[in-house]
Amino acid sequence: MADIEDRVAIVTGASGGIGAAVVRRLTQDGVAVVVHYGGNAERARALADEVTDAGGRAIVAGADVADEEEMAAVFDAAAHAFGGVDVVVHTAGIMPLSPVAQTDLETFDRVMHTNVRGTFVTDRLAAQRVRDGGAIINLSTSVTRLQLPGYGAYAASKGAVEAMTLILARELRGRDITVNAIAPGPTATPLFFEGKSPELVQQIASGNPMQRLGTPEDIAETVAFLAGPGRWINGQVLYANGGAA
Template sequence: MLKNSGSRVALVTGGSGGIGRAIVNKLAENGFAVAVHYSGNKLKADTIVNEIIKNGGNAISVGGDVADEKSMKEVFDLVEVKLGHIDVVINTAGIMILSSIAEMNLDDLDQLYRTNIRGTFVISQQAARRVCQGGAIINFSTSVTRTQLPTYAPYVASKAAVESMTMILARELRGKNITVNTVAPGPTATPLFLDGKDKQMIDNFARATPLERLGTPEDIADTVLYLATIGRWINGQVIFSNGGLA
């Protein structure tokens, strides 16, 4: 893969997942060279990369545990070597484990926090060191931080940490012309969201928004594209992309 002569470069962690894949495709369609990160499924990431290249775009796949600082340093190094630089880092990588507080397995809690909190910190640290001036760092939270649904407490606590981390990093990068924001999707039709929910529960989530539907990964990708390109006056914010969910 040759370095870019002029294209902007984005690294998308969790880029082979539902929302991550939609973001990768949206960025590629809009002229970005994209590094598609995967944690375990290299074949899936490589398939996405091959599709982008077939359509005339520029992409590579990169793998590793987002919570492992050595592995992520190597990922950022590889992106810079293969694609020349990094303009945008979008961190969609995360896991969701649902349980009441009373019943939560603490080993599961540690796993959740390792990926969602430590992983976001590791990615944010590398991004703060690597992203070019005029670039953007975009993390991911959830609208459930406001809706307070039962059994979501462990997950929401991890995402509340992401929101706070993001707002502070935006201020720490003063003078570097780098925006740092968090996107907080509402109910979105991805495998992660749909897993374990019956039709009635899914329909209830859809009716909860004034638009009376679930979001799509493409809805979220549109928000990310805006923040990654022309949304330069939005900084240190949590953007709720949720169709009006209260």
């Protein structure tokens, strides 16, 4: 793989909590980053400005992750600005919560469109365009194992993400490209806190031996490991959840 300061990463969903932390962490290692956003252009531009003001390299690119032409343009932007792509970190996703019995099909279809089709589109382009020796990192969730009520549609979509990840790792045999998924536990992002009482947040936080929520920075450290020195980890789902069962 190229020296770390020569690497180029696309981070999808970079205007969100985990995505933004990933951008900051990768640029600390000297990686040039394409800050992708789906809806919040202002936040993405502010993050890119933060990186460049600190001496890093970053550009902004907007796209619907489920639209192949729009996402192809993101990869084109990376190639034009930085010469190619070595790392793709796919954090973009949505998480509407409700019991299966109360989840309308429109919501279910929207989750599958963004989380499953969006991952397939992004991974398909990554498989075609990431340079040999690179890394593809998807975001799953520990809820696929924790079976928390209310997460049926979301967990189902992330189960599909895990399946695609593990198969793609085997399909890229011979190119020295690692493909892994990170499955965070409950993480202190604005999306996580939506609709939760302080009591519920505390209950969830106490559900692992560390007795706290994860932070976006916790997940970003795991990403940086897989994007950098973790070259012997491939075709795996890493549970970054503080030891939750």
